[in-house]
Amino acid sequence: MERLIKLGQDMVLLWQNYSAGYLSGIRSTLILAVVATVIGCIIGLICGVLNTIPYTKNDPLPKRFVLKLIRVLVRVYVEVFRGTPMVLQAVFIYYGLPYFTSNTVQWPGVWAAAILVVSINTGAYMAESVRGGIISIDPGQTEGAKAIGMTHVQTMLSVILPQALRNIMPQIGNNFIINVKDTSVMFIITFTEFFAFHRYITGVNNMYFPSAAIEMIGYLTMTLIASILLRWIEKWMDGSDSYDLVQVDPLTMTAGTYSHPDRGTPFDERSKENREKIRQELKFGRTRGDR
Amino acid sequence: MGEKILEIRHLSKNFGTNHVLRDIDFTVDKGDVISIIGASGSGKSTLLRCINLLETPTSGEILYHGQNVVGRGVNAAAYRSHVGMVFQSFNLFNNMTVLENCMVGQIKVLKKHKEEARAHAMEYLEKVGMAPYINAKPRQISGGQKQRVAIARALAMDPEVLLFDEPTSALDPEMVGEVLSVMQALANEGMTMLVVTHEMAFARDVSTHVVYMNQGVICEEGPPSQVFGNPQRQETQDFLARFRKN
Numbered sequence: 001m002e003r004l005i006k007l008g009q010d011m012v013l014l015w016q017n018y019s020a021g022y023l024s025g026i027r028s029t030l031i032l033a034v035v036a037t038v039i040g041c042i043i044g045l046i047c048g049v050l051n052t053i054p055y056t057k058n059d060p061l062p063k064r065f066v067l068k069l070i071r072v073l074v075r076v077y078v079e080v081f082r083g084t085p086m087v088l089q090a091v092f093i094y095y096g097l098p099y100f101t102s103n104t105v106q107w108p109g110v111w112a113a114a115i116l117v118v119s120i121n122t123g124a125y126m127a128e129s130v131r132g133g134i135i136s137i138d139p140g141q142t143e144g145a146k147a148i149g150m151t152h153v154q155t156m157l158s159v160i161l162p163q164a165l166r167n168i169m170p171q172i173g174n175n176f177i178i179n180v181k182d183t184s185v186m187f188i189i190t191f192t193e194f195f196a197f198h199r200y201i202t203g204v205n206n207m208y209f210p211s212a213a214i215e216m217i218g219y220l221t222m223t224l225i226a227s228i229l230l231r232w233i234e235k236w237m238d239g240s241d242s243y244d245l246v247q248v249d250p251l252t253m254t255a256g257t258y259s260h261p262d263r264g265t266p267f268d269e270r271s272k273e274n275r276e277k278i279r280q281e282l283k284f285g286r287t288r289g290d291r
Numbered sequence: 292m293g294e295k296i297l298e299i300r301h302l303s304k305n306f307g308t309n310h311v312l313r314d315i316d317f318t319v320d321k322g323d324v325i326s327i328i329g330a331s332g333s334g335k336s337t338l339l340r341c342i343n344l345l346e347t348p349t350s351g352e353i354l355y356h357g358q359n360v361v362g363r364g365v366n367a368a369a370y371r372s373h374v375g376m377v378f379q380s381f382n383l384f385n386n387m388t389v390l391e392n393c394m395v396g397q398i399k400v401l402k403k404h405k406e407e408a409r410a411h412a413m414e415y416l417e418k419v420g421m422a423p424y425i426n427a428k429p430r431q432i433s434g435g436q437k438q439r440v441a442i443a444r445a446l447a448m449d450p451e452v453l454l455f456d457e458p459t460s461a462l463d464p465e466m467v468g469e470v471l472s473v474m475q476a477l478a479n480e481g482m483t484m485l486v487v488t489h490e491m492a493f494a495r496d497v498s499t500h501v502v503y504m505n506q507g508v509i510c511e512e513g514p515p516s517q518v519f520g521n522p523q524r525q526e527t528q529d530f531l532a533r534f535r536k537n
Contacts, residue, residue, distance in 0.1 A: 056347065060363065140378065140380050140381075140382040141382055141383075141384055141385065143345055143378065143382055144378065144381075144382030144383065144384065144441075144444075145384070145396075146345065146367075146368070146371060147343055147345070147371055147375065147376035147378075147382075147445070148371070148372060148375070148395075148396035148400060148444065148445065148448050149368045149369065149370075149371045149372025149373075149396065149400040149448065150368065150395075150396065150399055150400055151368050154399045154400070158384075158395055158399060159384045159386065159387075159395075162386045163385060163386045166386075239428070243388075243424075243426045243427040243428070243431060244426055245423045245424065245426075
């Protein structure tokens with residue numbers, strides 16, 4: 001019990017002295033996670049769409065070759081970035097650029113490098129999620145779109161992707177929460193986010209455990225808020241469960257007189273029946289409704 | 292009859308070694324209502340899907356106003372926009388409302404203005420009796436209603452021919468009537484239609500021409516009075532006898 005009280009006191013003490021540092025760490029973590037998740041999703045969407053362009057044996061050879069090549073490249077990208085730790089990717093990308101260019105080219109800043117690393121990492125995971133999302137939409141809808149003359153791109157943009165995006169929302173949420181936590185490995189390239197500040201604090205004083213507790217609470221708060229927001233976004237994407245019947249329609253003018261371009265209904269002046277009726281009336285006079 | 296819209300010549304389709312369609316020949320004239328009947332697996336649906344290029348024929352030609360649409364260098368999307376299709380499983384776009392389903396093709400493919408597309412879509416939704424439901428999503432309406440929307444979606448593109456792939460097979464019995472009556476109204480207005488169906492009454496009463504398919508070939512064809520009243524081939528007689536019993 002005394003231990004807990006001591007821990008609480010130390011945490012309060014730390015917070016009083018260093019709250020600005022913790023908060024700026026949180027800010028960096030969140031900005032990096034949000035930006036990288038958005039860019040990662042865009043990379044994933046592009047890869048997923050490229051990966052699902054259909055081709056048949058009848059297509060010309062260059063088209064088949066290009067599509068095959070794209071699929072191989074996407075595959076390599078996904079396997080490499082999904083299959084290696086993000087810490088090492090960060091090291092390779094951040095220190096690799098000056099290393100291979102003999103220090104003539106430097107990263108413009110640690111932010112650019114960090115965003116790049118986390119984005120392409122997220123993109124590798126999202127590529128597979130997007131592919132899954134696209135193939136989860138029943139092929140009948142693609143056929144329906146084709147049957148009214150829509151091209152592949154039109155079908156994707158207006159029919160498949162909006163639904164695929166909804167279906168992979170939980171995955172996007174997963175990735176965002178993973179990014180909030182895993183950006184902590186960016187300390188390796190001296191990026192100062194939330195966890196990096198903890199490392200700094202424990203360097204200047206010996207309150208390692210209280211600071212770790214603050215970190216825990218901080219991360220949990222961020223991810224919980226993210227979860228709630230994501231659920232809310234999913235609900236919003238689902239739209240309303242009910243709909244209004246349109247009893248009075250602004251276009252009911254056409255009711256009863258609707259017609260196929262060259263034909264009419266019996267009530268239409270252009271229709272054969274009506275013309276015949278008028279002809280008969282002219283010949284024999286009205287037979288109905290006459291006084 | 293009127294001008295030829297579609298002419299199918301020596302059409303064949305193989306899935307591997309399975310010959311689903313063998314040397315199919317027939318023509319569709321303007322105003323024709325052709326019913327394609329036959330047992331399951333006789334190639335009816337494949338034929339329809341080949342006509343709309345959803346399946347690539349193995350050999351043969353499909354002439355649309357005299358122009359071959361099979362093979363390379365053909366703008367399949369442009370051709371499909373003239374040939375509407377109604378599916379067994381409706382295939383409505385689940386992310387759009389009923390109205391948007393009927394507008395998206397007009398806007399994206401025919402490049403119409405939104406207002407124009409809306410008015411045109413409404414005209415056909417009225418016709419199929421779905422105008423009150425324009426704000427509903429496909430998951431909120433019944434099967435028969437979905438199929439009526441699908442018909443309106445196809446009509447809104449002003450197609451020259453409308454292909455129906457077993458439009459009532461996925462429906463509960465009490466919903467079959469509403470879809471058939473819409474189709475009958477279309478036929479009466481002179482819409483050119485190609486209908487794959489198991490509804491023998493519809494084939495007999497509404498169509499101008501009946502095609503009986505058996506094992507990938509056209510076994511017998513002719514006006515409904517002849518095919519139903521006085522079938523020449525033994526296979527046709529057997530097939531129709533099975534239906535009469537039920």
